[in-house]
Amino acid sequence: MRFLYFLRLLDFFFPLLCGICGREDFFSLKIGLCKRCNYAARTSKQLYRCNVCSSPLPDAEKVCEFCDSRNVFFTKVFSLRDRTDLLGELLNKLKSNNEYPVSIFLSLGIRKALRELKTLDLDACILLPSYSKNKIFNPDLRPFSPSGRLYEETRRILKIPLIDPLIKTSPERQAGKNFSERFFHAYSAWGIKSNWKDRCPSKILLLDDVFTTGASVNEACRILKKNGTKSVYVLTYLRVSD
Numbered sequence: 001m002r003f004l005y006f007l008r009l010l011d012f013f014f015p016l017l018c019g020i021c022g023r024e025d026f027f028s029l030k031i032g033l034c035k036r037c038n039y040a041a042r043t044s045k046q047l048y049r050c051n052v053c054s055s056p057l058p059d060a061e062k063v064c065e066f067c068d069s070r071n072v073f074f075t076k077v078f079s080l081r082d083r084t085d086l087l088g089e090l091l092n093k094l095k096s097n098n099e100y101p102v103s104i105f106l107s108l109g110i111r112k113a114l115r116e117l118k119t120l121d122l123d124a125c126i127l128l129p130s131y132s133k134n135k136i137f138n139p140d141l142r143p144f145s146p147s148g149r150l151y152e153e154t155r156r157i158l159k160i161p162l163i164d165p166l167i168k169t170s171p172e173r174q175a176g177k178n179f180s181e182r183f184f185h186a187y188s189a190w191g192i193k194s195n196w197k198d199r200c201p202s203k204i205l206l207l208d209d210v211f212t213t214g215a216s217v218n219e220a221c222r223i224l225k226k227n228g229t230k231s232v233y234v235l236t237y238l239r240v241s242d
Helices: 002-013 026-031 035-042 065-069 083-099 100-106 112-116 150-159 179-187 215-226
Strands: 076-080 124-127 167-169 190-191 203-211 230-238
Touching: 026 035, 065 179, 065 215, 076 112, 083 100, 083 230, 100 150, 112 150, 112 230, 124 150, 124 179, 150 203, 150 230, 167 215, 190 215, 203 215
Parallel strands: 076 230, 124 203, 203 230
Antiparallel strands: 167 190
């Protein structure tokens, strides 16, 4: 009872405003977006999806052309929703401003995904690291990780440890590169830490903010499998569907 009273006091003195327009209503207090913006952010559900990367399919084919035409090292991708311009804007706000209401909305649906993942008996999870020039502080993870809320829910529901076997060796970003450039760059952008060589857990959950071409995720999974991992499942907020 005291806890509920405390939450109501927090809502009164520090209300959650809509992460897009800044309005306050019942929806913004609960999910981080007001009713109007929540409606605008809705995406249509796709009837058919690839069994591996979850990309939308026009018919009941089991695997998309991408996953059927190349070496795919991840086992399966779970994305909470397909990316739209509005959702992409929300994710950019989360990355640049660490806006808490935005993380609430983007992580809606994660519990359902984690319940499905719970049956897989995963050993550990990782956050896809970013390059950092500042080696005094954490050299492998962003000071703030957009995937942080994904990990909070993962830790609470799956109760698996967070490990950091990967290191990003290239300062270049994937953003701005075309499809083929992303894959060429990703191949030389990642490495394994010396204390994790040939010692990675068997089943890993990789957390990232968005699945675009899959280049970074695929290369990270290749390195993990080269060092002992048998299967890698991927969980992201968004998935680029076109």
